[in-house]
Amino acid sequence: MALAKTVTRVIRLEHPVINGFKEFIMRGNVIDLAVAVVIGTAFTAVVTAIVVNIFNPLIAAMFNAETLAKALPIALGSGEKPPTILLGAVIAAVINFALIAAVVYFVFVLPLNKFKESQDRRRSAGIPAAAVVEPTTELDLLTEIRDLLAKNAAADQGPKH
Numbered sequence: 001m002a003l004a005k006t007v008t009r010v011i012r013l014e015h016p017v018i019n020g021f022k023e024f025i026m027r028g029n030v031i032d033l034a035v036a037v038v039i040g041t042a043f044t045a046v047v048t049a050i051v052v053n054i055f056n057p058l059i060a061a062m063f064n065a066e067t068l069a070k071a072l073p074i075a076l077g078s079g080e081k082p083p084t085i086l087l088g089a090v091i092a093a094v095i096n097f098a099l100i101a102a103v104v105y106f107v108f109v110l111p112l113n114k115f116k117e118s119q120d121r122r123r124s125a126g127i128p129a130a131a132v133v134e135p136t137t138e139l140d141l142l143t144e145i146r147d148l149l150a151k152n153a154a155a156d157q158g159p160k161h
Contacts, residue, residue, distance in 0.1 A: 047103065051096045059091065068092045 024030065056068035063071040071088030 043103075044100075047096060047099050051092060051099060055095050055099075056092055059095075060088065063088070 060066065060068045060071050067088070069086055069089040069092060072086070072091070074085040074087060076083045076085065
């Protein structure tokens with residue numbers, strides 16, 4: 001009998017661990033993280049394409065090599081096929097890193113820092129960061145009209161000379 005209850009709970013996915021997992025997945029942070037990973041992957045492909053197809057051939061041409069990965073080889077021995085260190089591949093990785101760092105800084109970090117500075121200046125000057133404008137509802141408009149009519153009626157019935 002206990003086994004049947006356990007199987008039923010597992011089939012219905014009502015186990016506390018499963019419920020906790022469902023809550024974890026449904027949090028906004030997990031969705032944001034997934035979006036960031038997908039965008040990061042696409043961004044990596046773009047930067048890699050730029051490095052492999054533009055910068056690597058330019059640098060390889062300077063070293064008269066077929067590709068940057070094969071540029072600046074250092075043989076570690078002699079013989080038919082000695083082990084070789086390919087400094088060009090390391091240079092390509094450093095260029096790739098520098099490009100990614102530059103794009104992250106100039107596209108994300110710098111604009112966000114400028115925005116934060118402007119918000120801090122507004123706060124220090126006493127200007128609200130964002131003027132909160134309440135949406136006007138029909139009830140608000142009707143209340144305003146009523147108050148104006150009452151004010152005008154009181155003014156009309158005031159003392160007459």
